[in-house]
Amino acid sequence: MNSVKTYTLFTDHDVYLFKEGKHYKLYDKFGAHSVEKDGVQGVYFSVWAPNAKKVSVIGNFNNWNDKDHILFPRWDGSGIWEGFIAGLTWGTLYKYAVETERGDILEKSDPYALSWEQNLQAASLVSTTWYEWGDEQWMESRWKNNSLKAPISVYEIHLASWLRESDDPKRFLNYRDIAEKLVPYIKEMGFTHVEFMPIMEYPYDPSWGYQITGFYAATSRFGSPQDLMFLIDELHKNGIGVILDWVPSHFPGDANGLHRFDGSYLYEHEDPRKGFHPDWKSYIFNYGRNEVKSFLISNAMFWLERYHADGLRVDAVTSMLHLDYSRNEGEWEPNIYGDNVNLEAKAFLQEFNTAVYKEFGESIITIAEESSDFPLLTKPVHDGGVGFGMKWMMGWMHDTLDYFKETPDARKFHHHKLTFASMYMYNENYMMPLSHDEVVHGKASLIYKMSGDEWQKFANLRALYVYMYTHPGAKLLFMGDEFGQTSEWNFTQSLDWHLLQYPVHKGLQTLVKDLNHLYRNESVFYENQFDKNGFEWIEADDLDNSVYIYARKGKKKDDVFMVILNLKPIVLDYKIGVNAGTHWEVVFNSDDGKYGGSAVEPDIFKEQQEEWMNHPKSISIKLPPLAGVILRQKKDKSYKLQRIKQHKK
Incomplete structure (x- = not known):
């Protein structure tokens, strides 16, 4: 019965x-x-x-x-x-x-x-997502913090390995314990947002969360749904946004999961050329099936509504949009136009972006992890775009890391790896990612990607961070990179927090903290981050000296910063062309002793009414070795800008 x-x-x-x-x-x-x-x-x-x-x-x-x-x-x-x-x-x-x-x-x-x-x-x-939220103030005004005209500096976190208090690979901190330690750390470091690698339920720890079985379930590794909500609530109360990794690209073949759910190819595409992922040995959603689209878009809405997420970083978009992704000739079928675009996946992503932005407006962000040159990814759907808010700037990441691997003597042959991004940086709304993918699988940690001895490695990484934080676009940094984690990321154990006992690691952490605060406090670095008027090359072609100089410009005419990168391990006396009537002052030096540098002061020792670099006037400055220096144009002769101070706990 x-x-x-x-x-x-x-x-x-x-x-x-x-x-x-x-x-x-x-x-x-x-x-x-x-x-x-x-x-x-x-x-x-x-x-x-x-x-x-x-x-x-x-x-x-x-x-x-x-x-x-x-x-x-x-x-x-x-x-x-x-x-x-x-x-x-x-x-x-x-x-x-x-x-x-x-x-x-x-x-x-x-x-x-x-x-x-x-x-x-x-x-x-049988569970519930009922929770008494306390983040009303954040939710009412978060559109200001998630806007494309706001500073967005993201700390990417794998919750299982950010911090542990046990060597047991199956013992994790609860979401509430994480909140107690993470929230003050993010606040002190000055990051505007955190991005959690997937916290939806997944069966296999080595997948890092990217093989999801429970798309609507917060993983119980770290506690209940309410425990996760508490963590997000605490971040919001402290003015910190939360971005969640979202994986609508594929799912594993676990017997209790979505694969052949009712004995048929229900959620996945029946044709293995479209329905099976050869790299990840997982199954690809059938984006042409209406019920599957409802499942996935509802899932995006769920995390944005029930968990108050401020954004979704959409994983593996390249694999979704390209029928030939990781497939050899004969292993894929062209679309009706004879090319490799997955038209059903593109239409799904357009519908997803349209739906969530219609529901939440500009108070949320969608971000595509996409590594090809697929056109109009962050342009509005009504203009033929895919509708994302931002896209990861993978080309910038690869070029930058390739450049910093080169020895100083060889850099002149690779000089334009650091200038090439300016050729396309306004084609899309970009986020510059130094993510988890760059510090695993034998790729080495960021600090060991840098060339030279220990001093040079840290100096190079400090200069790279100056370049990143002053370049147009939002920022993303993976956990541990802020203090120079020396080993590759290991998902089974805590970060090497003990390294902070060493001045060079502590100095690097202080530099990232100060760069975050400078980026947030000076609107010139973000208000025009997706606008061509916000950037100008002053010197892009000095191959022999490996020097780069560019200006960042704000809305106001006299709101201008100049960034100078000296990427050779020598001190240079360098002459720079500037506009008539301007006066400049040093506000940041990555070679400062408090950052672990050699403490060479980048003094401006001469101002001349002499045309230089196609400018009517020039200044001469001492450039520290392997360093990034930031100058600000004084608003008048009496204006005195204090150098950025180390933020105390």
Whole structure:
């Protein structure tokens, strides 16, 4: 006898929108919801399995028996199975027993579950995302902090390895414990945002979270949904935005996951040329199926609405947009126009961006991890673009790291690796990433990518950070890079925080902190970061000296900073052309002793009314070795700008 009662949360309009791919709040309908029916408390279950012969709810409440609690198929052909089970409450473990057309019984966790167990074949938990938020002030004004005209400096974090208090690879800090330590650290360091590598439920730790099974579940490794909300709440209360990694590109083939959910290719594309990822051995969503689009866009909405996320960094967009990604000739099929663009994936991304920006406006950001030159990625959909807010500037990252690997004598042959980005930096809205991908798999840590002995490595990295923070575009830095982590990132253990006992590491951390505060406090570095009027080369071609000079310009005419990079390990007396009537003062020097530098003072020792570098006047300055120096144009002769001070705890 079926002890499941008929019940529904779906209206006919809900079903219509779901089938059309236009339902963006499916988490209000699908999954397990605590409800009351006829005065009896229980749980309503609903799941999409259109090709199933039978669907039952199994769990710790019925000894995992697939005969007792059979759901009802809806009459409308939607493929939705649903029903009400009395007496169940929060914490109930459950799965769906899905009988396929062949008669096989598949035990599947709930695609819309809010919590999962922590084991290989994890079951779902009846859970809730109710939380009493305290971040009203942030939410009301966050559009100012997430704007393209705001300073955006992101600290990328893998929660399992940022900080640990145990050598046990399976013991993690709770989200609340992380909040206690992370929030004051981010606030002191001056980062405007954190980006969490995927915190959706995933079964395999070495995937770093990028092989997701529970798309609607905060991973229980670190606690409950409410614990994660507490962490986000605390960050918001302290003026720090939260970006979440989101992975709509693929999913693993775990038996309890989305793969062949009802015995058919339901969520993934049936054609392996479109539905299987050869690199990651995972399955690619069928972006042309309306119900799948509803699932994914609802998932994006879920994290932005329920968890108050300020943005989504969309993983592996390149693989989504290109039919031939990581495929040899003959392993992919061109689209109807004969080229390699995945038109269904492009349309999905356009619809995703349109939907979330319509819902949340400019208060949130979407960011594409995309490494090709796919056109118009951050342009509006109505203008033919894909609609992202920003795109990772992968070309800048590769060119910059390649340059700094070169010895000083060889750099003149690679000089324009640092100027090339200016040829395209306004084609899109760019974020400059020095991410986790650059410090794993034998690539070496950032500090060991730099050329030279230990002193030169740290000097090079300090100069690189000056270049990054003063270059147009938003910033992203992976955890540990701020203090010069010497070993590659290891996801099984804590960062090497003990390195901060050494002055050179502490000095590097202080430099990043001061650069963050300079970037945030001086609007010239962000208000025109996506505007051609905000940048001008003063000297881009001095190959022999490996010197680069450029200006950053604000909205006001006299709001100008000059950045000088001396990327040879020698002191130079250098002459620079400037405009008539301007006066300059040093405000930042990466060679300062407090940063671990050699403490060469970059004094301006001569101003001349002599034309130089196509400018009517010149100044001469002593340039420290392997250093970045920042000058500011004085607003008048009496103006005296104090050098940036080290921020004390």
